[in-house]
Structure formats: structure tokens, C-alpha cells
Amino acid sequence: MRKMVTQRRKWLILIVVSLGLFMDLLDMSIVNVAVPRIMLDFGADMNITAYVITAYMVTIGIFEPVTAYLADTLGLKKIYILALIVFTLGSSSCAMSWSIHSLILFRILQAIGGGMIMPLALAIVNKTFTKKELPLAMGLMGIPLLVAPSLGPTLGGYLVEVHNWRWIFWVNVPIGITSMLLSHILLKEFETVRKKLDLRGLILSSIGFASLFLAITNGSTDGWTSFKIVSLFIMSAITLLLFFALEPITKDPLLDFRIFNTRVYSAALFVTFLLMVYLFGSLYLIPLFMQQLRNLGPFASGLILIPEFLGAFITLPLSAVLLPRIGAVILTVTGMILMILGIYPLTHLQVITELHSVEMHLFVIGCGLGLSIMPSMTLALSALSEELVNQGSAFLNLVRQIGSALGVSILTSVIDQRAHYYMQTIKENVSASNTIMLVGQFMSHFQAVGYTLDQSKQLAVAYAISFFQQQASVQAFHDAFGVAMIASFLGIIPALFLYKKGDKSG
Template sequence: MRPRPVWLVVLATALPMFMATLDNLVVTGALPVIRTELGGSLETLQWVVNAYTLAFATLLLTASGLGDRIGRRRVFVGGIVLFTAASAAAALSTDATTLILARAVQGVGAAAVMPLSLTLLAAAVPPARRALAIGIWGGVSGLGVAVGPLVGGAVVDGLAWQWIFWLNVPFGVLAVPLALVVLRESRGPDRRLDPLGLLLSAVGVLAVVYTVVRADAEGWGSARTIGGLVLGAALLVGFTAWQRRAAAPLLPLRLFRSRGFSAANATAVGFSFGMFGAVFLLAQFLQVVQGLSPFEAGLRTMPWTLAPMVVAPIAGILTGRVGPRPLVAAGMVLQAGALAWLAAVTTVDVSYGTLVPPFLLAGVGMGLTFAPIATAVITGVSDADHGKASGANSTLRELGVALGVAVLTAVFTANGSYAGGQAFVDGLVPAVWIAAGVVAVGAVGALFLPGRRPTPVAVEPPVVPVPA
């Protein structure tokens, strides 16, 4: 079979990613409208966001493992179908409970799309053009980040909130046949399921993410928070121990012998924690403190959100020439500097012109980070392990996002509040300083990424457990 054009492969794998990214961001901006029309408490409506996040983060590793066993394209397409159907159900919801259930199902579909998108892309593109393809894929996927605040703002400013979900339906209808025609089916070397590994990983991640999401409301020192974190940690330690013994492990621990894989994941956690935790608060600053409408705030963040679309494809091209290390390190340094800049200049009456340079710097840094990290994750392991590697990376990044939002919100709450502009800034500034520090630590981790030609980890036979 003749190889498909790179642009067509990128479109087939990135379009579903665009749907999932766009939908997650626009819902946050549309919550006020949804609350007005459907009713419900503020805590109930928070679950419109949290239901998606929990299902998504919990099942990423499970979905990639199932893809290795029963077919990556099959699970990927199934995820698109599920996400599209759940989007229609969300648009038709007449109460908050139904909407929350639909959002949870969307999260399940997105969990099948996210890790397998990169795996299928890597399998369909020759190694010589893989870095370029991943760069374009990152730019297209980043479009959801760029237009998400704008679409969400337009909804809040007067459009029917149902359209944030109806928009997914035509994308899904196009994405399914495109994936079936363009992408080839592939599987991992392990065809047997690891049911205990699936259970331990899913419940462990669920316990950690749920506890972190609820920690700000429950209190970080409360018995529920401590108990939830201890339970999640115990389950994940049990998962790690089982993976050493499993005949067909869901996540072979030998992958972490790859310096590129380990360093890329550590850097990705720092990136997700710092940047997305800070964005969560900074996006609110423009509305709460400066009185802008959601749409106006979305427009003003464009220097930040559009830059990755331009920079990511360029970074993808350069990755094949210079390797991921200098690009990711530079990107993380730019992002840490941008956050420190924002923390230093943010006041109640700061002018928009003062914010544009650090916004742009942060966007360029994100563009330099997206594609090279994805490249480092899969080129540091064998082709047969791409699905497992991508699933692990996606899971760790989502844990970083959840931790970043929760921890930085706790810092914000300890130092400020929503009581007024100055109170908001008093909480925002220390939180952004901490975000800058975490991203700076991630920049140090990026120095351990491989050079231009990372060596894949050799595939070793699985260790069969010996009965006691």
C-alpha cells in the first residue's frame, strides 16, 4: 500500500485532538450561561468540567493499552464516535445532571483519542519526516487552545451554549471516515490483556485526580484529602509492583530506562503544572480585575494562544536537525521567564500593552515545547512501545494539569480572594511566581533530553511470573 501524504495523515490524527482540546476550554467560559439556563449550584456546575477531566485522566493509560491489544485505529475511531455522540447528548441536555453524565462520556472518548493520535501518526509517517509531522500535528492541535477562549467567550456573550457541543458533530462525522481511509491498523506486541494493571492504574489515577480536584474545597490538611492521596499513591505503587511481574504489562517499566522518555515525562509534568495552572488564574484576571467580557479577554490572550500554532511546526522541523534538548530547554526557559515577568508587572491597573510581550514570550515557549517533547517520548523507545509511551505521557501531563490548577488555586486562596481587584492580584502574584519556579525546574529536566539521535530502548521479552 502506498504511503499516505503527510498532510493527510496529520489531518486524520490532529482533527479529533482539536475537537477534544477545543471542547474542554470552551466549556469553562460557558459555565455562567449554562448555570442561568439549567440551574444548579456552583459546585454542581463545576462537575461539568470535572466529570470530563476525571474520566479523561483516569482512562488514558487504559485506552492506549486496549489499543495495543485490539487495534489502535479501532480504539481511536471508537473514541471519536463516542465523543461525537456524547457531544450531541450534551447539547440536548435539559438539566445539569444529564449534562454532567454526557461530559463524563466525552472524557472517555477523548481518552481514546489523545494518546493514540500520536501513536498512529508516528506509525503512518516515515522516521525521516516524523519530527516535521509531529510539529504540524502540534500546531493543528494547538488551534483548539487558540480559539477555545474566543468560542467560549462568544457563547457567554450571547450565543446559545448548546453550540459549543453541536460544533463537534460535523467534525466527528468527517473525522471517522478520514481515519478509516487514511490510517492503517496497528497493534502492540502484547495481545493479552492486563486486567489487574488496568484496574490498579485506573482507580489509582482516579483517586489522585479526584482528591486533587476536591482538595481546595475539602482543605489540603483534611482527612479526606490525605486519605484520598494515600489511597491513590498506594494503588499506583501496587500498579508499579505488578508491572514488574505481569506477563503482558500495561506499562513496561523498562521504558523508563530510556533517558529521553524519562526526561520528557518529567519535563512535561513541570510544563503542565506551571503553565496550565497559571493560565487558569491569569485568564480570570482579565475579567475579574479588568472588567473585560469573556470574548474580549479571549481576544487579548491571542498573542499567547496563537504563537504555538506558528512556532510548533517550525520546532518540529528543527527537532530532526538539532534534537529535542535545545528546543525544549529554550522553550521552558522562555515560559518560566514569561511567567516571572507577568508576576512582576501584574497590578490592578496594569495596561494591556505591558502584558503583550510576556504573553508572546510564553506562546513562543509553548510552541518550542509541544512537538519536541512528543518527539522525545516516542523516539526514545521502540516502535512497538509507542502506544504505551504515549499513554503514559498523556496520563502524566493530565496529572500535572490537575495538580497545577489545584495547588496554585490553593496558593491563590491563601493569599487573596475574589472580593475585589486588589484581593485577586494579591492571590494571583504569588501563585504565578510558584508556577514560574516549577517551569524553571522543568527546564533543568529538559537538559537531560537526548541529543539529535536518541537510541531506542531494546525490546526485551516480558518476565513471566513464577508461582510462589
């Protein structure tokens, strides 16, 4: 296939595949900002509305393991275009949904296509470019991988505030149609193989990964030790243990275990997982802090993330150029050190911190992400034989999805639990005299602007409570940023194994 594709056509294919990938990844972060408006529009409570996000993740857990089989047997081009069609159809259906239940149903349809787009896109690029060309191609492909999730909250906030939440789904339609048509024109079909569907593996993996995603996405709200979440984790553990035990002895396995024989690929799985915890954690924490504690709107809080993707935009091509010269270890470790340096000041972030200071730290984080995120994925897929690329790409993307979901869920739990802890600490440690003094200061302020004594007293007490709650929340966010920083620290360990024989870094 590589020999049959001209140089010009290769780069056109990269652009088209990146367009589809951008659409898919944008959707992962653009929907979150619309949840409050969706609740209001449909008169739904938070528990049912949460399934707009949860149903999407669970569906990915069911369908992503079978992606490689479909691509291997039916054709990579055919399944990729089908994934674009399903995702685009699901997006337009979501935009036209008439109830919260119909929206959840159409999100499931959207996820069937969305879950397959990225692993298929990675496989297409890996099979189109030569080993020598692949680092640059993957580096450029990494731009939508980082830019789309960063841009999602900004674009989503704008569409929700200026238009309405339905536009976060309509925006996918023209991109999807364009991607379909250009993919049909530019892509040539890849080789296929004949093999039976591993139905047992499909059932076990579907139950296992769906249960895992359901537990992860609901753990922060239902409680990690609740009967429901513990039961889901147990079900996931049992079915996935059976899946991983039986696949190596299955004739035509859904997951070919030969992909794990490659050290670089296995190391890349851990690096990707921890990077996704960090990436989606940082994309989640900053807008949440700005909206909850600084009262910024979704659009304004999303704009603060722009320096992060600008930093990534600068260093992603640089990492592609440097990868063949200095190897993945130096690039990935350097990137993670930059990520640590960028997020450490955020562990001391205050409500009064200047926004330009926050943006500067996010720029450093973006530079680090740009250096570290693509080398591991590039080496992971290039280390596999061509027959295993579809398998490797699908499982790598599944790990990426688990990391992103777990990152958001864990950090949500950290904020909720630590805010409660710090509020209790404040209650125990702040003296009555200090509280009375604070209330007195607030009363004086309200009386000075024209409120009566009784009104000033009520407002002062409310403001004092709000002040203590704000202090507790700020400290909780500090802990959450610290957890994200730990993920980056941990990522350095598997990154040390991202070398090939002959690498200068190895």
C-alpha cells in the first residue's frame, strides 16, 4: 500500500484523516459545557442528564475492541468511512433530539462511530507512510489530538452562550460530510484477511470494558465504595480477567496478544494512559475553577485554555522532527518535566491570581504535552508488524479513553471530598472571634452601601459562609492539581522504556 501512494496523495490523506479525527476529539470536550443548558431545556435532573456523557463512554467500551476485527476483515477504508457516517448521523440526530432519552439514545449511535474513528485514523496513517516519514506524519496528526480537546470548552461555551446547545452537535455535520467525501476519493482499500469473529471474546470484552467505563464515569457521583460502583468493578474485573486469560489460547482472538510482546508498545500504553489522565484532568480543572470560583462563563473560561494548545501547536512539529534524531525517551521525559513545571504553580492557584499568569503556566503545559504525547504513539505503532497495526491502534485508543475518563472522574472526587474535608477543618480551627470579626466587616460594608441593619446581618452571614466555602474549594483544587502532577511524575517511569535498539537515548 505504501508504494502505491504518491507523496502528494499521502499528505492529502493525512489532512483528511486529521479532519475526521479533529471532529471526533472535539466532541469529547465540547459536550460537557452544555450539560446545564440541556438539563434546563428538557427539564431533566442531573442523574439522567449525566448519561449523555456516560452512555457515550460505555458504548465506546463495547464497540472499540471489535474495531480491529472489522477493519481487518471488511477493509480499513470501508469501516473508517462507515464510522464517519455513523458519527455524523448520530450528531445530527442529537441536534434534533426531542427529549433527554432520545438525546441519550442518539449519543449511543454517535459513540459507535466516534469510538472507531481514532484507532482507524492512526492505522491509516501508519499504513500509508514509510517508517522514515511516520514521525513527521504522526507529529502533525497530533495537532488535532491536543488542539481539539483544548478548543472544545471554548467553542462549546461560545455556541451555548450565543446560540444554543444543539449547535455543539450541528458543528460536526459539515466536517463529517467533508471527511466522508474526501476519504472516499483519496483512500485506497487496504488488504483484508479472512478470520472468524471471536464471539466469546467480544461478549467478555464488551461486558468488562462497559462495566469499567460505567464505574469510572459514575464513581465520583455515586461514591467509589457504593454497592453499585463496587459491583461494577467486580463484574469488570471478572470478565476482563477471563478475557485476557482466554484470548492467548483462542485461534482467531479479538485481541492478539502478540502486540504486548513489543516492549515499546507496552511502555507506550502506560505513557498514553497517564498522559490522558493529565491532559483531560487539566482541561477539566481550569474551566471548572474559573466558573465555580471566579464566576466566569463557559466561553470566557474556555478562552483561558488557548495558550495551552498554542504551546502544543508549537512543539508538536518540533517533536516530530527531533524524534528520529534523539529518540522518544528524551522527548517524552522532557515534555513531562515541562508539564510538571507548568502545573506545579497551579497547586497554589488563588481566586485573585492574574489570568495572564495562569495562561503562562498553561502555555508551558502545552509545550510539554506537545513534546511528549506523539513520540510514544508513533513508536508504539511503528514497532508492530503491519498485520497487528489495527489491533494495536484499537487497544491503544481504548487505553487512551480509559485514561481520559478516569482522570476527570478521579479529580472530580478529589475536589468533592477534599472540599468537604477542608470545610470541616475550617469549622474546627477558625475561632468564634475571627468569625464574628469577619461578619462585622461584611456588615459594615453592606450598611455603607445602604442596606438596613437586619439586611446587612443576613448578607454578612451568607457572605462569611461563602468565603469559607471558597477557601475550602481553593484548597481542594490545589490537591486536584497535585494529583494531576503525580500522573506526570509516574509517566516518566514507562517513558524510560520508549527506546529502540540503536537509539541515542537507549
